Amino acid sequence: MSYLEIDRLSVRLRGGGPLLRQVSLTVAAGEVRGLVGESGAGKSMIGKAVLGILPRSTEITAGRIVLDGVDLLTLPPAERRRRIGATCALIPQDPLTALNPSRRIGPQITDRLVDILGWPRVRAEARARELLAEVYIPDPERVMRSYPHELSGGMRQRILIASAFAAEPKLIVADEPTTALDVTVQKQILKLIKEMQERHGTALLFVTHDLGVVSKVCQSLSVLYAGLVVEDCAVRDFFRAPGHAYSAALLAATPKYTDAVASLTPVPDTVIAAVRAEVAAADRRMSHG
Amino acid sequence: MRLLRTFLMRLATTAVTLFGVAVIVFVVIRVVPGNPIAMMLPPGATEADVARLSALYGLDKSIPQQFLIWAGGVLQGDFGTSITTRQPVLALVLGRLPATLELSVMALVMAVIIGGFAALTGTRLRGTRTEGAIDVANGMALSVPDFLWGLVLILMFGVLVPIFHISGRVTPSLDLPFVTNFYLFESLIRLRLDLWADIVAHMFMPALALAIPLSAIIGQLLKQSLKETMHLDYVTLSRTKGYGENHVILREALPNAILPTLTLVGVQFTFLIGGTVIIERLFSYEGLGNMAIDAVINRDLPLIQGIVILFAAIFTAVNLLVDLAYAALNPRLRHA
Ligand SMILES: Nc1ncnc2c1ncn2[C@@H]1O[C@H](COP(=O)(O)OP(=O)(O)OP(=O)(O)O)[C@@H](O)[C@H]1O
Numbered sequence: 001m002s003y004l005e006i007d008r009l010s011v012r013l014r015g016g017g018p019l020l021r022q023v024s025l026t027v028a029a030g031e032v033r034g035l036v037g038e039s040g041a042g043k044s045m046i047g048k049a050v051l052g053i054l055p056r057s058t059e060i061t062a063g064r065i066v067l068d069g070v071d072l073l074t075l076p077p078a079e080r081r082r083r084i085g086a087t088c089a090l091i092p093q094d095p096l097t098a099l100n101p102s103r104r105i106g107p108q109i110t111d112r113l114v115d116i117l118g119w120p121r122v123r124a125e126a127r128a129r130e131l132l133a134e135v136y137i138p139d140p141e142r143v144m145r146s147y148p149h150e151l152s153g154g155m156r157q158r159i160l161i162a163s164a165f166a167a168e169p170k171l172i173v174a175d176e177p178t179t180a181l182d183v184t185v186q187k188q189i190l191k192l193i194k195e196m197q198e199r200h201g202t203a204l205l206f207v208t209h210d211l212g213v214v215s216k217v218c219q220s221l222s223v224l225y226a227g228l229v230v231e232d233c234a235v236r237d238f239f240r241a242p243g244h245a246y247s248a249a250l251l252a253a254t255p256k257y258t259d260a261v262a263s264l265t266p267v268p269d270t271v272i273a274a275v276r277a278e279v280a281a282a283d284r285r286m287s288h289g
Numbered sequence: 290m291r292l293l294r295t296f297l298m299r300l301a302t303t304a305v306t307l308f309g310v311a312v313i314v315f316v317v318i319r320v321v322p323g324n325p326i327a328m329m330l331p332p333g334a335t336e337a338d339v340a341r342l343s344a345l346y347g348l349d350k351s352i353p354q355q356f357l358i359w360a361g362g363v364l365q366g367d368f369g370t371s372i373t374t375r376q377p378v379l380a381l382v383l384g385r386l387p388a389t390l391e392l393s394v395m396a397l398v399m400a401v402i403i404g405g406f407a408a409l410t411g412t413r414l415r416g417t418r419t420e421g422a423i424d425v426a427n428g429m430a431l432s433v434p435d436f437l438w439g440l441v442l443i444l445m446f447g448v449l450v451p452i453f454h455i456s457g458r459v460t461p462s463l464d465l466p467f468v469t470n471f472y473l474f475e476s477l478i479r480l481r482l483d484l485w486a487d488i489v490a491h492m493f494m495p496a497l498a499l500a501i502p503l504s505a506i507i508g509q510l511l512k513q514s515l516k517e518t519m520h521l522d523y524v525t526l527s528r529t530k531g532y533g534e535n536h537v538i539l540r541e542a543l544p545n546a547i548l549p550t551l552t553l554v555g556v557q558f559t560f561l562i563g564g565t566v567i568i569e570r571l572f573s574y575e576g577l578g579n580m581a582i583d584a585v586i587n588r589d590l591p592l593i594q595g596i597v598i599l600f601a602a603i604f605t606a607v608n609l610l611v612d613l614a615y616a617a618l619n620p621r622l623r624h625a
């Protein structure tokens with residue numbers, strides 16, 4: 001039984017074209033699923049839909065988002081928010097903008113525990129210290145009293161990771177959590193997320209366009225093109241033999257240490273044409289109900 | 290250390306500013322036509338009378354000489370004597386200052402409440418008709434100057450539905466127990482709510498007239514700033530934690546959105562104080578501004594100088610306060 005099940009979810013721009021086309025995917029408890037695809041494919045949209053933070057300019061037109069057996073889209077908004085806040089979390093892309101500049105770090109970690117989950121403040125603070133230590137932050141006490149601008153980008157991403165795990169969520173959405181970081185820090189942060197995920201047994205929806213990262217962190221994978229899932233498979237199978245021409249082209253376009261020429265291979269036009277035809281077919285299916 | 294140096298620098302620039310203002314005013318009011326002595330004397334006074342009085346007020350000397358004498362006095366706390374009332378300028382001005390301060394602060398408080406409410410409501414209901422209505426109201430409030438709002442208010446609440454007083458600071462027949470001229474403040478301290486209500490009923494319309502344009506500026510700027518802040522990542526992150534719209538606006542967005550508004554409010558507040566001159570006249574409110582107009586009409590040179598210097602000092606003080614408030618609210622500056 002999967003913890004998260006997205007079932008034929010369609011999202012469109014209000015008064016405009018589709019952004020997600022009948023997306024279906026599942027994430028089992030403790031599983032890490034990668035979401036890959038080129039820029040604008042709709043990877044972030046899926047994460048936002050799950051967390052209830054789709055932009056106001058978009059709307060869900062069909063589908064279900066079932067979290068722990070409950071379809072979130074049928075719940076009243078306040079109830080849905082609470083449920084998401086209590087069981088899910090986000091590790092954002094840019095640690096420099098994801099912390100409130102005018103609030104101290106401590107309250108930004110404990111606020112959910114106290115306000116949404118109703119923990120006593122003392123316990124929440126102890127929990128925050130514990131988590132900060134887990135993400136290898138020296139002197140958690142001092143960091144909790146700091147303001148974001150006093151800390152480095154890598155530190156802030158560690159803090160955001162600690163904050164995401166603080167309430168022991170069942171599911172975490174990580175939206176390109178390392179792209180905004182310094183290359184030297186990227187590896188550490190990736191390793192840290194993996195380590196925390198394994199220790200806490202959290203399911204993870206991992207948005208990235210780096211297939212190298214997918215091979216290290218994920219067990220399953222959804223490949224997106226223009227809001228359509230073109231392949232849904234186990235990561236092991238994907239790297240052995242991609243099930244779709246587009247996936248194969250993506251894989252071929254991924255930099256390999258052994259073959260510098262392959263990294264320059266663009267996705268061939270014939271493959272693009274084929275996948276576009278699939279998108280058009282999906283749109284016809286959608287418009288016929 | 291750094292704070293102290295900044296403060297001393299500010300003090301120095303303030304002194305230079307006040308000196309410049311003093312020089313300009315001093316020269317201008319002596320160059321424009323109109324002789325204060327001629328206005329004091331009855332018709333048929335002789336040349337000799339004029340010369341005698343001019344000498345008495347030191348007006349027979351050259352302008353630089355007059356300035357040195359006046360500035361020397363000011364440095365010792367002597368702003369000269371009013372020509373029309375023959376009372377010390379300093380006492381006159383300080384006697385009126387509380388009335389104008391109370392009016393300005395009341396107007397500022399009103400503007401912050403109205404503008405803040407408009408901005409928060411507009412942000413909460415963004416994209417709805419209410420937001421549109423708030424924008425239209427803001428535009429209207431901005432396109433009409435304060436003294437015209439004064440006239441509109443007089444017609445509405447003074448004539449059509451007379452619920453507020455249209456002139457004066459307090460009903461003259463009332464027995465006032467006050468020892469200071471801060472009537473509004475002192476009546477509250479003394480728990481004389483009857484007097485307080487009477488004072489508020491006098492102040493309400495002039496304060497509101499001053500407040501309306503400023504509230505529109507606050508409303509627009511704060512709403513703009515809030516809307517930009519609402520798109521930032523930390524606001525989105527807060528939503529994923531389970532917080533609703535109200536919390537997100539008030540706790541996450543507002544503290545950051547206030548900063549750019551604050552600086553502008555400081556500048557606008559000095560304009561508002563400037564606006565008291567005409568508004569006080571319109572509502573016959575016995576403050577500094579009203580006194581300034583009388584002083585100009587009567588060519589009461591020492592009094593004009595005193596009032597202008599005081600206004601300039603208030604302006605610089607307001608700007609200093611705004612800078613301090615900005616530093617206090619912004620953690621980035623607080624630790625610098
Ligand atoms: N706030 C928004 N309003 C309207 N359309 C949006 C908004 N944000 C994204 N989109 C559109 O939705 C589509 C999917 O965007 P999304 O952010 O999910 O892409 P992505 O796969 O995450 O890309 P990237 O790798 O660049 O992050 C894009 O076509 C984008 O233009």
Ligand SMILES: [Mg+2]
Nearest residue numbers: 043044045175
């Ligand atoms: Mg994205």
